[in-house]
Amino acid sequence: MIDVYVGDETSPLRAVILGTAVGVGDVPKMEDAYDPKSKEHIAAGTYPKEEAMKAEMEAFAKILEKYNVKVYRPEIIEDYNQIFSRDIGFVIGNKFVKPRILKDRKEEIQGIQYVIDQIAEENILNVPVDVRIEGGDVMPWKDHIFVGYSEKEDFDKYIVARTNREGLEFLRREFPDKKVKGFQLNKSDDIAKDNALHLDCCFQPIGENQAIIYKEGFKRLEDYEYLKNYFGEENLIHITRDEMYNMFSNVFSISPKVVVVEEKFERLTKILEEKGFTVERVPYAEISKMEGLLRCSTLPLIRDKN
Numbered sequence: 417m418i419d420v421y422v423g424d425e426t427s428p429l430r431a432v433i434l435g436t437a438v439g440v441g442d443v444p445k446m447e448d449a450y451d452p453k454s455k456e457h458i459a460a461g462t463y464p465k466e467e468a469m470k471a472e473m474e475a476f477a478k479i480l481e482k483y484n485v486k487v488y489r490p491e492i493i494e495d496y497n498q499i500f501s502r503d504i505g506f507v508i509g510n511k512f513v514k515p516r517i518l519k520d521r522k523e524e525i526q527g528i529q530y531v532i533d534q535i536a537e538e539n540i541l542n543v544p545v546d547v548r549i550e551g552g553d554v555m556p557w558k559d560h561i562f563v564g565y566s567e568k569e570d571f572d573k574y575i576v577a578r579t580n581r582e583g584l585e586f587l588r589r590e591f592p593d594k595k596v597k598g599f600q601l602n603k604s605d606d607i608a609k610d611n612a613l614h615l616d617c618c619f620q621p622i623g624e625n626q627a628i629i630y631k632e633g634f635k636r637l638e639d640y641e642y643l644k645n646y647f648g649e650e651n652l653i654h655i656t657r658d659e660m661y662n663m664f665s666n667v668f669s670i671s672p673k674v675v676v677v678e679e680k681f682e683r684l685t686k687i688l689e690e691k692g693f694t695v696e697r698v699p700y701a702e703i704s705k706m707e708g709l710l711r712c713s714t715l716p717l718i719r720d721k722n
């Protein structure tokens with residue numbers, strides 16, 4: 417049995433699912449890509465190769481294991497992208513939520529079914545038909561659940577809009593003790609630098625009370641202001657449009673002190689070290705070409721309770 421529990425984004429991590437690049441297959445056809453950065457690399461002939469991505473993910477797995485984290489990997493579905501485990505399920509409190517996600521990715525859940533089967537049935541929540549949520553948009557944070565979402569107009573318009581208002585309302589119903597706060601994000605199916613694909617592509621809490629944030633990722637100024645007031649200006653690390661594109665906000669916390677960061681993020685690493693964090697650096701530049709990074713490829717199952 418796995419007793420899942422996640423109450424925030426940074427408490428000491430005990431068990432996690434890390435995606436896999438094994439069997440990811442060849443370069444997808446342009447019409448099968450579902451995010452603008454992948455499209456960019458398909459067009460330029462620079463789409464990442466399986467071998468390179470496997471090496472990056474193994475480097476990440478090693479770091480997790482160094483901190484004694486139990487790492488589960490998906491069972492392989494041939495010719496299918498199973499790198500971004502984050503989106504295909506998520507844990508809030510002691511519940512594992514099985515969401516409805518982009519149809520192009522709906523087989524992915526099968527690879528982790530063997531893990532879900534080890535969770536008590538009463539702790540598994542299935543979402544109703546009209547609800548769409550992806551884990552990249554969902555962040556439990558103490559008394560809050562932060563959620564990136566799109567109102568109908570944007571949701572119907574963009575492939576990169578993955579969580580709808582029904583998703584937000586579903587979380588409000590299921591977690592009545594939490595303050596579920598929705599943030600609308602700026603979307604673009606064609607220009608990666610204008611696209612906040614998920615909430616974790618423009619925002620990420622770290623430590624006890626700090627966060628990395630890209631202000632322009634938020635569609636409404638008041639949503640950004642909400643986070644600024646909540647964390648306090650002095651506790652925010654602001655990133656630029658290019659840094660958002662490189663996925664600076666998609667770091668991953670093993671504990672409130674230890675953050676895993678892409679090895680080329682010099683500026684961010686320096687800031688984090690100055691703030692007293694231990695920074696673990698991994699090569700993840702090839703994976704970043706598919707508009708996801710470290711947080712996106714993990715699905716935390718157990719973090720310590722505060």
Ligand SMILES: NC(=[NH2+])NCCC[C@H](N)C(=O)O
Pocket residue numbers: 450451454500502503551552553613614616617706707708709711712
């Ligand atoms: N949590 C995340 N930000 N995940 C990124 C997923 C990227 C993937 N290419 C997609 O479009 O679905």
